[in-house]
Amino acid sequence: QVQLQQWGPGLLKPSETLSLTCGVYDSSVTGYYWTWVRQPPGKGLEWVGEIDHSGSTHYNTSLQSRVRISIDTSKNQLSLTLASVTAADTAVYYCARDEVPEYWGQGVLVTVSS
Amino acid sequence: AIRMTQSPSSLPASLGDRVTITCRANQAIDTSLAWYQQKQGKTPKLLMHAASTLELGVPSRFSGSGSGTDFTLTITSLQSDDFATYYCLQYFTYPRTFGQGTKVEI
Numbered sequence: 046q047v048q049l050q051q052w053g054p055g056l057l058k059p060s061e062t063l064s065l066t067c068g069v070y071d072s073s074v075t076g077y078y079w080t081w082v083r084q085p086p087g088k089g090l091e092w093v094g095e096i097d098h099s100g101s102t103h104y105n106t107s108l109q110s111r112v113r114i115s116i117d118t119s120k121n122q123l124s125l126t127l128a129s130v131t132a133a134d135t136a137v138y139y140c141a142r143d144e145v146p147e148y149w150g151q152g153v154l155v156t157v158s159s
Numbered sequence: 160a161i162r163m164t165q166s167p168s169s170l171p172a173s174l175g176d177r178v179t180i181t182c183r184a185n186q187a188i189d190t191s192l193a194w195y196q197q198k199q200g201k202t203p204k205l206l207m208h209a210a211s212t213l214e215l216g217v218p219s220r221f222s223g224s225g226s227g228t229d230f231t232l233t234i235t236s237l238q239s240d241d242f243a244t245y246y247c248l249q250y251f252t253y254p255r256t257f258g259q260g261t262k263v264e265i
C-alpha cells in the first residue's frame with residue numbers, strides 16, 4: 046500500500062518561504078504524477094500544482110510565480126516550495142500521487158502569522 | 160482556468176434519501192472529471208474518475224454521470240457514513256480545478 050508521509054514547518058512569518066517534503070514509501074517517485082493540493086481552514090480544496098514522470102511541472106496560475114515542485118529520486122521524495130508567503134497561504138497542504146490523486150499524504154497545516 | 164461550479168453548496172438530507180450533486184464546467188471537459196469525498200479532518204477520498212468509473216471498494220450506491228460541461232454525483236439511499244463534503248475535480252486541462260464543494264449534512 047502506497048504511503049505518503051509529509052513534514053515541514055507549521056508556522057511561518059509573512060514573506061518567508063514555505064518548504065514541505067513528502068516521503069514516498071512502497072512506491073517509486075519515478076513513473077508517476079505527483080500533485081500538491083491545499084485547503085485553507087474551513088474552506089475547499091485548491092490544486093497547487095503537479096510534476097509528472099518526465100519532471101515537467103504545471104502550477105496553479107495564481108501561484109506560479111512563487112511555487113516550485115521538485116522530485117528527489119535518490120531520496121524517493123518530492124518537495125514543495127512557496128516563496129513570499131502571506132496569511133492567504135495558511136492552509137493544510139497535501140501531497141498526493143497521480144494526476145487524479147488517489148493516494149494522499151496526511152496533510153500538514155502551515156500557518157502564516159507575524 | 161476552467162471554473163467548476165458545484166450545486167448546491169449545502170445539502171440537508173436524511174438517511175435513506177437519494178441525493179444528487181451537480182458540477183458544471185464553464186467549458187467542455189469531455190469526461191475528465193473525478194469526485195472526492197472528504198470527511199471532517201480527513202484526507203479526501205477518490206470516489207470515481209472519468210465521470211462515472213467507480214473506484215475499487217466504493218459502494219455501488221454512488222454513481223456518476225455526465226459529459227462535456229454538466230456532471231452529477233448521485234447517492235442512492237444515503238447512509239450515515241456518507242455525510243461529508245463532496246468535491247469535483249476536472250483534469251481535462253491545466254491548471255486542474257476543484258469545485259467549491261457540497262456539504263451533505265443532516
